[in-house]
Amino acid sequence: MEIPYIVETRADTGLNNVKLGIWLFLASEVMLFGALFSTYIILRVGAPEWPRGELSVIFGAANTIILISSSVTMVMAWASLKMHAWGKHRFYLLVTVGLALFFLVNKFFEYAEHVGKHEIPSYNTFFAIYYTLTGLHGLHIVGGIVVMLYFLGPGAKLAKKNPDQFTNRIEATGLYWHFVDLVWIFLFPVLYLL
Amino acid sequence: MSDSADIKNHLGKYWMIGAALLVFTGITVAANQLHLAVPLAITVALIIAITKGSMVAAVFMHLSHEKKWIYGALLLTVVFFIVLMSVPFLTVNDGIGTPIHVPAPAHTGGH
Structure with missing residues (x-):
């Protein structure tokens, strides 16, 4: 028995399961990061003093530029697929993976710099919340890379068998990736600038 | 689209x-x-x-022209998100458990 509404939309909602499913997942993600942002506020408001300027703005700004660029290439990968430009789709998806890896390399050097100065999570409350927020965000980046590599590799076979279903999957991946970018847009000023 | x-x-x-x-x-x-x-x-x-x-x-994310079911799910998320972000203010503003300062009884002196 086939799962209904994978490609075709339901008459009552105008949506297919993929889109509704990814949005409900993203809603739960909003609450997950929301809980951590809320924790950050509690810790910051309750602290007698809060360190500022502990993190390198250059590292943070560079990673912001990288993630914004990856969001553009991701949306272009989806748009190319919609326009039946298979080669362009693969190119943009590959660039997105490259930018995501670049983000992680940047993050690695940033972590290494702090660990070298013994600024680990137990150093103070600021670094505890910094590693928690950026670590969880980094895991989301890794998750996105795994999914995109799958669609560049074995998952790409679906494009020949069922192009519409493949396009829907890329759209869902894109929505997830833009959400990861959106979270960083808030993490950057909160952790690096304020 | x-x-x-x-x-x-x-x-x-x-x-x-x-x-x-x-x-x-x-x-x-x-x-x-x-x-x-x-x-x-x-x-x-x-x-x-x-x-x-x-x-x-x-x-x-194409939210400028999305279906109403998506907006509905997100509206519910926004409501709960606002509640979540308000929790820190409750910890600051509530008076539960705050000790009430009763004036100390006047010392009458003598034994």
């Missing part, structure tokens, strides 16, 4: 929004160099972040 020609018309918009997001990132960093007072710095940074976030959500 599903028509191929329709998407072709949106390609320029995607690049424009990407460029605008980079410009806003530059403005955020530049504003940080002004060393504003903390409350003002938080306000400016959050206004810019909300603007950037809205652009990503509206254009890249």
Whole structure:
């Protein structure tokens, strides 16, 4: 028995399961990061003093530029697929993976710099919340890379068998990736600038 | 949005929004160099972040023209998110458990 509404939309909602499913997942993600942002506020408001300027703005700004660029290439990968430009789709998806890896390399050097100065999570409350927020965000980046590599590799076979279903999957991946970018847009000023 | 020609018309918009997001990132960093007072710095940074976030959500995530079921799910999320973000204020503003300062009994003296 086939799962209904994978490609075709339901008459009552105008949506297919993929889109509704990814949005409900993203809603739960909003609450997950929301809980951590809320924790950050509690810790910051309750602290007698809060360190500022502990993190390198250059590292943070560079990673912001990288993630914004990856969001553009991701949306272009989806748009190319919609326009039946298979080669362009693969190119943009590959660039997105490259930018995501670049983000992680940047993050690695940033972590290494702090660990070298013994600024680990137990150093103070600021670094505890910094590693928690950026670590969880980094895991989301890794998750996105795994999914995109799958669609560049074995998952790409679906494009020949069922192009519409493949396009829907890329759209869902894109929505997830833009959400990861959106979270960083808030993490950057909160952790690096304020 | 599903028509191929329709998407072709949106390609320029995607690049424009990407460029605008980079410009806003530059403005955020530049504003940080002004060393504003903390409350003002938080306000400016959050206004810019909300603007950037809205652009990503509206254009890249196509929320500017989505189905009402998606809006419904997100509206519910926003309500719960606001409740979640209000929790810190409850911890600051509630009076539960705050000791009541009863004036000490007057010392009468003598034994």
